[in-house]
Amino acid sequence: MRTRGVFLSFGLMLALLLAVSVVSPAQEPQYGGILTIVMDGAGEPSLLDAQMEPYVEGWLISHLLADNLAFRDYDGLVKPHLAKWSVSEDGLTWIFLIREDVVFHDGTPLDAAAVKANFDRVLDPAHPTPQTTDRLGPIESVEVLDKYVLKVTFSSVWASFTDALSIGVFPIWSPTALEKYGDAFPEKVVGSGPFMLDEWIPGSHVKLVKNPDYNWAPSCIGHSGPAYLDGVVFKWVTEQGVRGQIIKTPEANIVMNLPAEYVPSYRDDPDYIFLKTVSPGTGLQHVMNTTENSFLSDIRVRRAVLYTVDQDEINKLGYGGNWLASYGAVNPLTPSYNPEASTTAMYPHNLETARNLLTEAGWVDTDNDGIREKNGEKLELGWYCIHNEIIGEIVSEQLKEIGIKVNVRLVPGPVQLEAAQQRTFDFMYERERGPDIGYLRYFWHSDNAVPGGWSWTGFTDPVLDKWLDVLRTSADQTERFAASGKAQRIILENALQVPTVAQPIFWVLKPEVENFRATTAGNYFHLYDVWLNR
């Protein structure tokens, strides 16, 4: 019960920390205006079709263009949206009652056949949407029972189904447009959302305009009819120096992912609104390669690393203490975080212990150059990252203390994925953010230790799989949290990852932006009820 109490208090803390919003309840919302949001160009999506786009920025835009069957509200709770559902006692059969008043942007009415067309699209083996397919789970069949009734049958229980339905990966697109545009659909995306695609210039911006007919917002939003804004423009800016100051120009109303070094400039500036949100999730962890390709295959070396890396120092030196130190397989704000499965509890900072472990493993500095050797090979390890290389540089300095040389390799995403597939890394960046702890399965279950899977360490363990399977099959929150805590413990016991820090999202807004709220679901926001006070 003590553990559960800890979970609950963390959950409460999460809710409090994430309830970040800009609300002026005293004022009457105004219609009109174009909201411009500047986002990190490094995250620019290739496609606006979230059924196919693997990155969250693509889901975010999709999510404004299309509605989902379910909706995750500002408190992180899953609510019905395009459909209500009921589940059979064995958890295998789901019946969806589809809304009858929804019309896609091209005039096609929503019905069960339209939803089925979307399921068919992502379940089609010839259509490469593995992430969406994975998240939707082991679906056996999808049948239209009536014009507005759909039945989905699973081969085994899939507890994360409503989570998949509520986040960006499964927007419901117009079946007419899917048919009409075929392969070109990702450029033309047609949904039923509060905004419609107006212009997309890759490398520059995406422009959305208001859907004037929108009248099916989720009831939890507290606003009906069309969106307040006439339109939204997303601009992609890669240069941190530009992103850090662009809010001072007419080019932006909101900057998402403000670089950390600019936080002090805006935090206390009354001319701007500064927000900080932290998502539940893994933190920026670096998983360790346990295969024979790496010196980290020896658990003593991995444990020596964990005794040495100081997460608080990374946060302080790298981010001025503005980020959140992460000590385990999930960050401390994640519901189900198990503080007993953390580096502070299991690997308290101790260089002597770390040195002894390396010596025991046969790594000794024989030539007094500060780097340990064994069988004529230096203890040099590669630290792969796709951003935030500063973490690698700090870790490199920390591990130098115990005679390990770390080479930081900042690489593009595709190179990271290739190295992960081929297991040619030592430390590899990997992160997931979101409200559903089910993502632990992606990183640590042996099912995903296959080409294309997210489990990259090469470590498999039936006991770990057993706890992770609970996350797949059980909808009981207490049971899920307990299983998550046990899995976290096994991950740390086997020293499979280096926890570092969790990255908050820093936002800076012009004061005319009203009612902007970031949600608990990763870095999501809804713009439907945002308005500009002009």
Place this chain on the structure above:
Amino acid sequence: MRSVTVVDVLHMPKYIINRFIQMIPVLFLVATIVFILMRVVPGDPAILMLSGQGAISPEMVAELHQQLGLDRPLIAQYLSFIGNALKGDFGSSNRLKASVVRVLLRVLPYTVALSVAGMIVSVVLGVPLGILSALYRGTWFDSLFMVVAMFGVSVPLFWFGLTLILVFSFMLGWLPPISAGILRLQSLALPALTLGFSQAGLIARLTRSSMLETLRQDYVTTARSKGLAERVVVMRHALRNALIPVVTVIGLQLGSMFAGAAVTETVFSRPGLGRTIVSAVVWKDYPLVQGAVLFAAVGFIVMNFLVDLVYAWLDPRIKYT
């Protein structure tokens, strides 16, 4: 000054045809090299397309190989690529799920506008700077200009671009820090200045040395001895000849800007061919890389062709044959 004669005009079509015929082996070679290079680089585009999204089965990879035509022998892939390219069909981008031609045509106006604007900046700055430096050779004025030119050649583009943004966008608020429009002057000004400034340094140094050499020629001495004003001697007699090597470099630079402006494009968040190629290479997007490199090669060749035409205007001794 010799004007273009009827004989020249009659020779022009033949010359143009010859040049176009010369283009064919060059483009063929470029296409072959880019095709081979992309296949030599390790990594499977199909795995990359599916990676990071979820577990991939060998069947999924095989299916995608078939869809992309990667299951066929290399020679068959090559012949298809060449055959389709001759018809102007470069296939679809693996990553963007759109026709390569459509992707390229979407970014091409941005690239052409930036390249031309950058070149205008470099010529407007570089040529006068080079002439003045030559005319005032050895003075403090010459030294100062050459220091500026050296600065232009050596300064990193991204640093210079960011400095311009800091001054003109954030401090003075005159110009936008990002470049969204194709031809909007406000939008083009800073990226064109960034791109043009580095080229201006090279042009200034080249103009200066070429001008100094020309000013030493006998015909310039003759012109001066006739009592012509120095301005006339410089502008009418010396400059045209001095500009011939400069025009060659301008042509080459303009061609290279087509695909080489990726840094400037990134700093100013501007779409363009350079960024498109870099991104496509990283994602091993074979069709897009192949199409984009061929587009860039055509741009380069056309620029050189135009330069050759300008030669004849500058130097009457050059004929189109």
